Amino acid sequence: MPDVVVIGAGAVGAACAYYAARAGLDVVVVDRGPVAGGTTGAGEGNVLVSDKEPGPELDLALLSNGLWRDLAERDGFEFEPKGGLVVAESAGVLDALVGLAGKQGVEHVVVDPAGLADYEPYLTKDLAGGVFYPQDAQVQPMLAAARLIQRGAERYGQGTLMLRTGVTVTGFVRDGDRVAGVTTDRGDILAGAVVNAAGTWGGEVAALAGVHVPVLPRRGFILVTEPMREPPVRHKVYTAAYVTNVASDSEGLETSAVVEATASGPVLIGASRERVGFDRTTSIPVLERLARQAVELFPVLAGRRVIRTYCGFRPYCPDHLPVIGEDPRAPGLHHACGHEGAGIGLAPATGHLIAQTLTGARPDLDLRPFRPDRFEKERP
Amino acid sequence: MSPEYDLVVIGAGPAGVAGALSAALAGVNVALVDGAARPGGQYFRHLPEGFHPGRPGALHHGLDRFTRQWEALRERATLLLGHRVWAVERDEQGVSVRCLEGDREERPRTVTGRRLLLATGAHDRPLPFPGWDLPGVLTAGGAQALLKGNLVVAGRRVVVAGTGPFLLPVAAGLAEAGADVRGVFEANGRLGLARHPLLAAGKAGEAAGYAVSLARHRVPYHGRQAVIEAHGEGGLTHVTVARLDRHWRPVSTRTVECDTLAYGYGFVPQLELPVQLGCATRRDADGGPVVAVDAGQRTSVPGVYAAGESTGVGGAVLAEVEGRIAGRTAAADLGRRVGPLPALLRRRERLSAFARALLTAYPVRPGWQRWLREDTLVCRCEEVPLSGVREARELGATDARSIKLLARPGMGWCQGRMCGYAVACLAGENVSAPRRPIAQPIRLGDLAALTRSPLEG
Numbered sequence: 001m002p003d004v005v006v007i008g009a010g011a012v013g014a015a016c017a018y019y020a021a022r023a024g025l026d027v028v029v030v031d032r033g034p035v036a037g038g039t040t041g042a043g044e045g046n047v048l049v050s051d052k053e054p055g056p057e058l059d060l061a062l063l064s065n066g067l068w069r070d071l072a073e074r075d076g077f078e079f080e081p082k083g084g085l086v087v088a089e090s091a092g093v094l095d096a097l098v099g100l101a102g103k104q105g106v107e108h109v110v111v112d113p114a115g116l117a118d119y120e121p122y123l124t125k126d127l128a129g130g131v132f133y134p135q136d137a138q139v140q141p142m143l144a145a146a147r148l149i150q151r152g153a154e155r156y157g158q159g160t161l162m163l164r165t166g167v168t169v170t171g172f173v174r175d176g177d178r179v180a181g182v183t184t185d186r187g188d189i190l191a192g193a194v195v196n197a198a199g200t201w202g203g204e205v206a207a208l209a210g211v212h213v214p215v216l217p218r219r220g221f222i223l224v225t226e227p228m229r230e231p232p233v234r235h236k237v238y239t240a241a242y243v244t245n246v247a248s249d250s251e252g253l254e255t256s257a258v259v260e261a262t263a264s265g266p267v268l269i270g271a272s273r274e275r276v277g278f279d280r281t282t283s284i285p286v287l288e289r290l291a292r293q294a295v296e297l298f299p300v301l302a303g304r305r306v307i308r309t310y311c312g313f314r315p316y317c318p319d320h321l322p323v324i325g326e327d328p329r330a331p332g333l334h335h336a337c338g339h340e341g342a343g344i345g346l347a348p349a350t351g352h353l354i355a356q357t358l359t360g361a362r363p364d365l366d367l368r369p370f371r372p373d374r375f376e377k378e379r380p
Numbered sequence: 381m382s383p384e385y386d387l388v389v390i391g392a393g394p395a396g397v398a399g400a401l402s403a404a405l406a407g408v409n410v411a412l413v414d415g416a417a418r419p420g421g422q423y424f425r426h427l428p429e430g431f432h433p434g435r436p437g438a439l440h441h442g443l444d445r446f447t448r449q450w451e452a453l454r455e456r457a458t459l460l461l462g463h464r465v466w467a468v469e470r471d472e473q474g475v476s477v478r479c480l481e482g483d484r485e486e487r488p489r490t491v492t493g494r495r496l497l498l499a500t501g502a503h504d505r506p507l508p509f510p511g512w513d514l515p516g517v518l519t520a521g522g523a524q525a526l527l528k529g530n531l532v533v534a535g536r537r538v539v540v541a542g543t544g545p546f547l548l549p550v551a552a553g554l555a556e557a558g559a560d561v562r563g564v565f566e567a568n569g570r571l572g573l574a575r576h577p578l579l580a581a582g583k584a585g586e587a588a589g590y591a592v593s594l595a596r597h598r599v600p601y602h603g604r605q606a607v608i609e610a611h612g613e614g615g616l617t618h619v620t621v622a623r624l625d626r627h628w629r630p631v632s633t634r635t636v637e638c639d640t641l642a643y644g645y646g647f648v649p650q651l652e653l654p655v656q657l658g659c660a661t662r663r664d665a666d667g668g669p670v671v672a673v674d675a676g677q678r679t680s681v682p683g684v685y686a687a688g689e690s691t692g693v694g695g696a697v698l699a700e701v702e703g704r705i706a707g708r709t710a711a712a713d714l715g716r717r718v719g720p721l722p723a724l725l726r727r728r729e730r731l732s733a734f735a736r737a738l739l740t741a742y743p744v745r746p747g748w749q750r751w752l753r754e755d756t757l758v759c760r761c762e763e764v765p766l767s768g769v770r771e772a773r774e775l776g777a778t779d780a781r782s783i784k785l786l787a788r789p790g791m792g793w794c795q796g797r798m799c800g801y802a803v804a805c806l807a808g809e810n811v812s813a814p815r816r817p818i819a820q821p822i823r824l825g826d827l828a829a830l831t832r833s834p835l836e837g
Contacts, residue, residue: 009776033778033779033782034776034777034778034779034781034782035775035776035777035778035782035786036776036782036785036786037779037781037782037785041781041782041785142782142785142786143775143786146772146775146776146777146786147775149775149776150774150775150776163776165776165778166778223824223827225824226793226821227792264762264788264791269824281658282467282656282817284467284469284478284830285831287817287818287827288827288828288830288831291824291825291827291828292829294824294828295824295825295828301824301825302823302824302825302828303823303824303825304823304824305821305822305823305824306818306821306822306823306824306827307792307793307795307821308791308795308816308817308818309817309818310817
């Protein structure tokens with residue numbers, strides 16, 4: 001019998017499993033699909049500190065940033081500590097960016113308009129300046145999730161960390177009030193504790209245990225260009241509007257330019273946010289806006305071709321914070337979901353903190369802002 | 381804004397041209413769109429300007445008829461050649477067909493119609509094997525295109541391999557054009573089809589014609605043999621031919637010298653546009669996805685019709701019949717008077733039964749996976765070897781999509797058109813209908829200016 005069952009083999013589930021195994025627990029990871037088949041497989045692999053307002057999420061991001069660097073010592077998932085450049089279209093926006101950077105207390109460099117070309121020679125000249133964040137990084141998210149599980153198994157023993165794909169959780173085994181395992185379409189798995197790392201589907205998993213955790217999908221499209229030998233984009237580059245969009249509560253479509261190259265050659269272009277449920281229908285107007293914003297930022301991209309596009313569903317909670325920790329309404333059930341668009345970046349810290357709650361250790365961060373039962377008051 | 385045309389037809393092959401002509405003859409205002417500079421689709425394409433078949437024979441089968449239909453269509457419809465479709469959308473008014481017009485100086489153009497006929501055809505289905513990326517190794521369709529483009533094949537030493545009846549016209553055509561065809565290697569049993577009663581009813585004559593042609597040129601035709609490896613430094617010099625057991629596992633091998641290999645293991649229907657519109661698909665006799673249509677060639681999406689290989693691979697004659705039915709159904713749905721269909725429907729029934737029999741008689745058997753080595757490229761665009769696919773599976777990728785996410789097969793220029801079938805087989809699953817919301821590469825500048833395009837106002 002394992003100590004822990006982790007539901008979900010995305011980046012967050014993989015990190016929970018890895019750190020739990022490292023803490024000496026026996027772990028089984030189950031996923032109804034393959035490894036990294038959900039939102040992890042539809043993301044850009046952002047490891048960002050730059051886009052967070054000061055507060056609990058920034059603390060989580062900074063903890064995670066350091067953990068990613070430790071994990072990347074044995075690479076294998078294209079970790080690129082290339083830094084992020086946030087650019088401002090006007091002097092007013094630049095002032096706001098510089099103000100935010102000062103409040104964050106994160107390592108940063110304020111870049112004047114003339115200095116932008118030193119960071120990004122192909123960037124449009126029509127900008128008021130920007131802020132460079134050297135700690136921002138990127139990983140290949142699918143490989144990162146898969147490698148964390150693989151390495152956890154290799155380092156801490158195959159019996160210690162097992163991955164079972166194609167297993168759908170259908171309910172929970174209870175021992176009195178306590179959650180004591182999961183029921184699945186392949187039989188029951190008894191365990192000392194269960195971690196809900198089901199991402200955008202985390203609310204459904206919580207409901208199986210009779211608890212309310214409001215995780216909803218926020219759709220995003222990404223454009224992928226043809227591979228380029230020397231991509232004209234060196235860092236992760238995005239406009240200030242991205243920061244406000246991330247924190248926005250709007251139902252409607254919001255887009256902001258987020259442009260970056262990948263290790264395998266293509267340039268990725270985001271980011272759009274819409275609340276349309278789990279609708280995968282391609283929206284050409286959204287693609288058009290993403291293309292226009294990217295070309296405005298990097299005019300040289302106008303002649304490059306887009307060869308594919310895909311969409312994914314960010315798991316968001318009403319207050320835009322993830323849900324991390326044991327659920328007092330269902331003891332034994334720990335949640336690690338609702339990371340919205342930051343799940344890759346926040347995965348190691350989430351896994352590390354969950355391992356601490358699983359072993360009864362004092363968590364490195366105050367988990368109260370991430371409490372699973374914090375939405376009880378808002379229930380209809 | 382009301383649509384420009386009553387009916388937009390995508391694809392200028394046998395199905396699209398017949399469909400467009402049938403609708404136009406019934407008084408429908410039709411636009412026909414195709415990415416190539418010339419009509420013909422995969423089957424009749426690449427004919428030189430002013431080409432007229434001088435003699436009846438295998439290569440020119442049906443060409444005369446197609447040419448007459450094309451000439452008739454010229455006077456009755458708007459023909460938009462050189463328009464590559466990258467997306468289709470639908471709203472209450474009808475459909476918007478997003479194209480890229482022109483070659484180097486391509487520009488976006490949108491064609492709108494009240495209804496849409498998809499006749500997007502099929503492309504070659506190659507299987508990977510060691511050496512398949514050597515210069516001199518062509519798909520059977522590629523070899524046919526070379527031939528029809530009047531390229532010099534005389535004197536070349538050619539091996540034809542794969543499975544299916546399409547190998548016969550390819551080999552016969554190459555031999556007629558003066559190539560030294562060293563042999564045709566059919567991976568399934570060569571008698572498999574002859575035993576099928578439908579052959580006698582259907583196309584015995586045509587098959588016999590190819591057989592006579594191959595015999596005249598002394599081209600040996602071998603059953604249950606396959607090319608399992610191609611060799612050469614910088615260019616093809618010889619191939620390894622294996623005798624196969626019934627699962628296609630190699631039993632014994634020998635070497636055949638050649639400088640050209642034309643090979644193919646059937647065809648993959650092009651489904652990205654129907655999938656974009658949300659058309660329902662079904663499994664064909666070989667397990668692959670095709671567009672589901674009703675008796676009038678209507679898809680599950682209102683106002684959208686499909687005909688030809690995208691509704692099931694069955695060859696040019698069946699495609700033409702389906703196109704005619706679709707064109708007339710569309711005309712009737714648009715309120716035009718059209719003649720009765722029963723004879724056409726009976727013909728389609730007979731031809732599609734034959735097509736299903738062919739798919740069943742020429743399956744792809746799993747033993748081909750044993751022809752691969754660890755370093756054999758599965759995806760040529762992204763240079764992913766078999767070992768990369770294996771590693772992805774060990775990491776927890778259990779389906780073709782997650783193999784692609786972890787190891788990148790299908791992420792490159794061709795977007796999995798070449799390797800998609802093989803990767804699905806290696807993942808142990810049936811091929812699923814491709815999701816390609818961008819069906820053709822489009823420049824970011826063009827995508828960015830889509831609704832600002834002067835053509836759209």
